[in-house]
Amino acid sequence: MRLPEDLERKHVISELRREGIFPGGDGPLPVPASPAEIRPDVGELCPPGFSAHPVSPFPGHGVLHTDGNAAEPPPERPAWEVADIFRLHGEEHRERHTLTPRQRKVMSDIENCRTGEFGFHAEVCGECGHTEISYNSCHNRHCPKCQGIAKRRWVNARVGQLLPIPYYHVVFTLPNMIFPLCHYNQALIYDLLITCAAETLKAFGKDPKWLGAEIGFYGILHTWGQTLCTHLHIHFVVTGGGLNEHGEWVSPKCGGKFLFPVCALSKVFREKFVGGLKKAYYDGELTVPDERAELRKPEGFEKWLNSLVARRWVVYAKAPFAGPEEVVRYIGRYTHRVAISSHRIISVENGQVTFSYKDYKDGGRKREMTLTADEFIRRFLLHVLPSGFHRIRHYGILANGRAAKNTEMIREMLRSEDGTGDGTPAPEPGDEFTKTCPVCGGGKMICVLIVHPYYRISRTHLLPPHLTGGEAYEDTS
Structure with missing residues (x-):
């Protein structure tokens, strides 16, 4: 079945504007520049029953709170990221060096990854209905923050x-x-x-x-x-x-x-x-x-x-x-x-970047290296x-x-063959939904809504019937 008429894009945009999320007018919708510019009401975007469940920000990079406040970084978040270096020193590097269009795009994508530039998405726990909202990733294969899901999918295919x-x-x-x-x-x-x-x-x-x-x-x-x-x-x-x-x-x-x-x-x-x-x-x-x-x-x-x-x-x-x-x-x-994980970056100060590396000429001993930010970016590119x-x-x-x-x-x-092939079977591929609900601890978080740049809206997986008043829905458009 198609989505209900009141969930079509035109209505969604008007509801978002009514809530003061987006500016009015008939022109193109701007891409948000900061978390404070978006205060999405998930209930206005999703089917009945969705908004009745608690909404919280995704505990990761580029978090969206429904009240517009910044989230506390999770404990495992690195102190510095490649994106931070690009934001602080990228413009100077672009002015001093001739870069290819591909290199410029990589820098831009990494700088804007999970900042709101690429829109946001909502995830719902399939058991308790707990909802989280996150900024979208850039999905650039050179971005240190975007390789986890791609890696898991590829590994799962190889496991089989x-x-x-x-x-x-x-x-x-x-x-x-x-x-x-x-x-x-x-x-x-x-x-x-x-x-x-x-x-x-x-x-x-x-x-x-x-x-x-x-x-x-x-x-x-x-x-x-x-x-x-x-x-x-x-x-x-x-x-x-x-x-x-x-x-x-x-x-x-x-x-x-x-x-x-x-x-x-x-x-x-x-x-x-x-x-x-x-x-x-x-x-x-x-x-x-x-x-x-x-x-x-x-x-x-x-x-x-x-x-x-x-x-x-x-x-x-x-x-x-x-x-x-x-x-x-x-x-x-x-x-x-x-080329480098953000977890290896130790400090970024006074125009210099210090990071750790393994010296394989010395038995893999861990050492530190300091480069100018300009040289760090040059090597990365x-x-x-x-x-x-x-x-x-x-x-x-x-x-x-x-x-x-x-x-x-x-x-x-x-x-x-006699005795051959009776050993350890191949491991089972992992579940596509790898994130467990932080509230109930038993359900899997399912991505049900994606708001793309310029607020083109799409929906992904079905919500379980017990979260939608007994009727599942699907976007067949």
């Missing part, structure tokens, strides 16, 4: 594909000699890194000497190191085994102690990457910056390429994961990360990905469109 087999963690890293070219050829070099590393793994999987089967894996590109400098590497989670040409499961050799030899992986990866880079150069696809003008001559490029080949090409492989649960914990740590670039990719038997069918077939295959 986990098999009762060992998994391996393999990391391919580019030499730092290539980094100056990266800033002018992001999409080309990032894609070359991912593609060459993936082709290397597939080739070793199909080689009868090592496995003789099609493996499955997914890769996660990271472009940064702990100090925000460029550090190009890709993490792979690889199945311990694969399907041969007869559709039979093949387990790793050498008792599963290792999947493939890292030295051999490194040599093949280097050959593939250098070959791809050379082809891009002679095809005119590689941009050479003015500071490396000597590379524009073929003899200069070949000399540089020989030096690149002589560098150390690091491929790192860890021991197999202990089980599916450890795989889930791992991918939860590495997926949907951004180095890691803005090209538009439409996919930093997480799936291959082999875990490729998109094949994973569900393959994993189910392999599970049945392993169950039929």
Whole structure:
């Protein structure tokens, strides 16, 4: 059924204006600049029964109180955020440096995330009807505050594909000699890194000497190191085994102690990457910056390429994961990360930013680094990905469109083998509604209303009948 007529957008806006929330007139509705400019009455926006329940602000960033007051920050909120640095020093950075439109958008989105610029939404407990209102997130994949939900959804999808087999963690890293070219050829070099590393793994999987089967894996590109400098590497989670040409499961050799030899992986990866880079150069696809003008001559490029080949090409492989649960914990740590978490920022004062980092040259010891705010922002923006670039990719038997069918077939295959596949089952995917009601402690908070920028209103999930006077509703428009 459609929403009742009195819940249509025109009525909602008029009711909001009647309450003094928005200015009158027929012109476009402005985006609020501060919490004090919005005092939404959720009862005017939602179906009968909704407003009868207590309303409180969401206990997080960018909170909306129905009385317009600011909320106390939760205990876990970091003292400083990347957004604070952008708000304090971003304008000066934009004036001093030439930024791409993409970098400017990332800065703007992070600055305005959960401030009211992107509207707000209401959540209702499915049990007791407790209501909370929050500002909308920017949903930019570079924003430190917006990756939690995306990460959980991606991890949940991977959990459903986990098999009762060992998994391996393999990391391919580019030499730092290539980094100056990266800033002018992001999409080309990032894609070359991912593609060459993936082709290397597939080739070793199909080689009868090592496995003789099609493996499955997914890769996660990271472009940064702990100090925000460029550090190009890709993490792979690889199945311990694969399907041969007869559709039979093949387990790793050498008792599963290792999947493939890292030295051999490194040599093949280097050959593939250098070959791809050379082809891009002679095809005119590689941009050479003015500071490396000597590379524009073929003899200069070949000399540089020989030096690149002589560098150390690091491929790192860890021991197999202990089980599916450890795989889930791992991918939860590495997926949907951004260059730096706000929790690592220690202080922002006198135009300087101090943050913590792990010194892996000293056994992962925790240290502190202080940069000017301008340099901090510059380093952060180095890691803005090209538009439409996919930093997480799936291959082999875990490729998109094949994973569900393959994993189910392999599970049945392993169950039929003596003693194999009877171990720990794959963990169950988590509930889509991950937030528990802070009042009753038993219900799940359901997002039922979203007010977008310029107050375009939409509704999401059904409210339970016991909260709406016995009749559920749904927006079918």
